Amino acid sequence: MKPYRSGYIIELKARDELRRMGFTVIRSSRSLTQADLVAINPTSREIWLVQCKKEEAPRDLSRLQSRFKDLKQFEGTYICKPYVYMKKNNKYQFIEV
Secondary structure (H helix, E strand, C coil), rough: CCHHHHHHHHHHHHHHHHCCCCCCCEECCCCCCCCCCEEECCCCCEEEEEECCEEEEEECHHHHHHHHHHHHHCCCCCCCCEEEEECCCCCCEEEEE
């Protein structure tokens, strides 16, 4: 199986598990970003940024934390605002809803 395909299958497995947990999940297809999945739970008011990997987790979790420090940088409290991007007065703009 090609590496992309196996990674894709793991992402779908994680997505399905997150959905069962009550999250709304956004998948970043073929992403080169820090997170493959963005999972939002409206009940617990949590947002998870998930990087999916096929490999086994190391016994020493500090190695894992070091490897994914770019993902860790997003930890914290955010203000979430909903917007729609659409035309208003013949010009596209972000409109808060």
